Amino acid sequence: MQSITIRRPDDWHLHLRDGAMLEGVIADTSRTFARAIIMPNLVPPVVTSADAKAYRERILKALPDGHRFQPLMTLYLTEHTSPDDVEEGKNSGLITAVKLYPAGATTNSHGGVRDMEKAMPVLERMAKIGLPLCVHGEVTTPEVDIFDREAVFIETVLDPLRQRLPELKVTMEHVTTSDGVDYIKAARGNLAGSITTHHLIINRNAILVGGIRPHYYCLPVAKRENHRLALRAAAVSGDPRFFLGTDSAPHVDPLKECACGCAGIYTSVNTMSCLAHVFEQESALERLEAFVSLNGPAWYGLQPNEERITLSRQAEPVVFPARIETGAGPVTVFDPMFPLHWQVVQQA
Numbered sequence: 001m002q003s004i005t006i007r008r009p010d011d012w013h014l015h016l017r018d019g020a021m022l023e024g025v026i027a028d029t030s031r032t033f034a035r036a037i038i039m040p041n042l043v044p045p046v047v048t049s050a051d052a053k054a055y056r057e058r059i060l061k062a063l064p065d066g067h068r069f070q071p072l073m074t075l076y077l078t079e080h081t082s083p084d085d086v087e088e089g090k091n092s093g094l095i096t097a098v099k100l101y102p103a104g105a106t107t108n109s110h111g112g113v114r115d116m117e118k119a120m121p122v123l124e125r126m127a128k129i130g131l132p133l134c135v136h137g138e139v140t141t142p143e144v145d146i147f148d149r150e151a152v153f154i155e156t157v158l159d160p161l162r163q164r165l166p167e168l169k170v171t172m173e174h175v176t177t178s179d180g181v182d183y184i185k186a187a188r189g190n191l192a193g194s195i196t197t198h199h200l201i202i203n204r205n206a207i208l209v210g211g212i213r214p215h216y217y218c219l220p221v222a223k224r225e226n227h228r229l230a231l232r233a234a235a236v237s238g239d240p241r242f243f244l245g246t247d248s249a250p251h252v253d254p255l256k257e258c259a260c261g262c263a264g265i266y267t268s269v270n271t272m273s274c275l276a277h278v279f280e281q282e283s284a285l286e287r288l289e290a291f292v293s294l295n296g297p298a299w300y301g302l303q304p305n306e307e308r309i310t311l312s313r314q315a316e317p318v319v320f321p322a323r324i325e326t327g328a329g330p331v332t333v334f335d336p337m338f339p340l341h342w343q344v345v346q347q348a
């Protein structure tokens, strides 16, 4: 197949940041994607509907002329989040989901939830009104090995929560293990998972073999090859419970290339080219649309986009920039370590 036309995709997990970084990165998403779930882990985080409204306005203001893009806002769940504020945010159409970061799990998550008990009133309200909870599914207990944090989260936090509140819709974000894939597949409803572009492509060797490579470091950290293969099988299966959330997470290079580098991989620039490559390798190009354009809206109760984009396979490798320049500084673009031949040739 040399060309494929699909509904315009959405990104169900995206970090746009704020200020000069927001201005520098937004076009890389809005050029191709119609909508994205916007992560609330700013400094300070987006915790109230008023914060989300103001952030949404800043995003729309940063949007280049002529780009049609809808930011779907989330609130950062804290132990003090007000159930009424969350409900009002949902009713006004502002809020698409609430995000749970276990305290300390990832970038800018120190204000996250320490004691799940304290979050129960708001989680109960969300279950009642049908507002999904997006979770960064890793425990932060220092005794738990970083490669086991997702599996232990499922067992000790997620499953008990779902047993207690089966009506709550939960998105397990950036699934990185076969444990996560199996848990989602075994669920009898109200559970889905997003998968990033990079976790379909790299395993943990990318970070550590031949030298330490900070631009492949993200959270949850990439796992062993058997996990990557399980993620690929889930993504290309067409199973409606799996969809794209790029988790594209820009950090300026000096904050990654240092003694204690930040977690996050910036994939917005070449995500669709990488995904077409993966789906072609898996002989599943006809299911790319389900993963990037259909399964996500169905889960979030939205219509798929009516516009179409076309990707075509170029004879020569497509050249992407190694890094982009933003007003905040340079940001390295994800390098899949193989030539990319697919290119979005027609945007909506």
Ligand SMILES: NC(=O)N[C@@H](CC(=O)O)C(=O)O
Pocket: 015, 041, 106, 107, 136, 217, 218, 219, 220, 247, 249, 250, 263, 264, 265
């Ligand atoms: N994925 C990452 O490695 N980093 C994200 C946070 C997150 O999604 O956990 C970030 O905000 O930089």
Ligand SMILES: [Zn+2]
Pocket: 106, 136, 173, 174, 219, 220
């Ligand atoms: Zn996360």
Ligand SMILES: [Zn+2]
Pocket: 013, 014, 015, 039, 247, 249
């Ligand atoms: Zn993220």
